Amino acid sequence: MAGPVAVFGVLSDISDIPLKYNPRLIFTPNTPATNLEAFSVPGFSRTGGGALYATGSVPVSVGTSGYFSVDLHPTGDLVPAEGGKGPVSYNVRIEWLDPVHGQSSMDFIQGLQVSESGGAIGAQIQASLPGYLLWAGPTLPARFNVPGNYWWNTTTDDIWKVV
Numbered sequence: 001m002a003g004p005v006a007v008f009g010v011l012s013d014i015s016d017i018p019l020k021y022n023p024r025l026i027f028t029p030n031t032p033a034t035n036l037e038a039f040s041v042p043g044f045s046r047t048g049g050g051a052l053y054a055t056g057s058v059p060v061s062v063g064t065s066g067y068f069s070v071d072l073h074p075t076g077d078l079v080p081a082e083g084g085k086g087p088v089s090y091n092v093r094i095e096w097l098d099p100v101h102g103q104s105s106m107d108f109i110q111g112l113q114v115s116e117s118g119g120a121i122g123a124q125i126q127a128s129l130p131g132y133l134l135w136a137g138p139t140l141p142a143r144f145n146v147p148g149n150y151w152w153n154t155t156t157d158d159i160w161k162v163v
Contacts, residue, residue, distance in 0.1 A: 004071035005118030011066045011094065018066030021097035025060040025068055029053060030111070032081040033088045035073070052081060075113045089113055 011025065012018050033053045053073070060070045078088040092109040114124055135141065136152040140162075149162045 004073050005114065005116070006069055007072055007114055007118050007121055007124055008067070008069040009121035011062050011068060018064065019062065019096050021099055023062040023066075023094070023096040025062065025070070026057045026093040026095065027060065027070055027072060027112075028057045028091045028093070029055050029078075030089050030091055031055065033078040034081050035077055035079075053078070072114050072118070074116045074118070076116060 010018065011023055032055055035051050035053075058070060058072070060068050062068045072090065075088050075090070080088055089110070090112040092112055094107040094109075096105055097103070098105040109125065112124055118124075134150045134152060136154055138153065138155045140151045140153075140160075147162055151160045151162065152158075153160065
């Protein structure tokens, strides 16, 4: 275990304009965790659990360009602490002020896995998704015709699993 890695990206609206109005991200582990690292202190040596991580939130400021960066432990290096629920992942809350309604707005991402090398948030999110997709439409496009995917035929209202 090498320690935290950088996860970064640009926070914007769906038209690629950076969110204004005080946006911020909040990363929170889903369970208390410990690491898999071997550690030693004078007169004592042990493998595993050199640190204990609480579920405290990590707020992250977002720049005016929408850019953000946060250092997080790779989830593959973490195991749930006794009483915790696994596997360890991060929940992400996106907050901003809504100028139209004069109130705060929020989005949530659950189950974010962070790779050993960190990197762009989009790659971390994509790697965190389940190994299947659901396509809704009257026909199934060839690119979604992959075993394990699901197709909701909106004409017949049937759901099919691609095998």
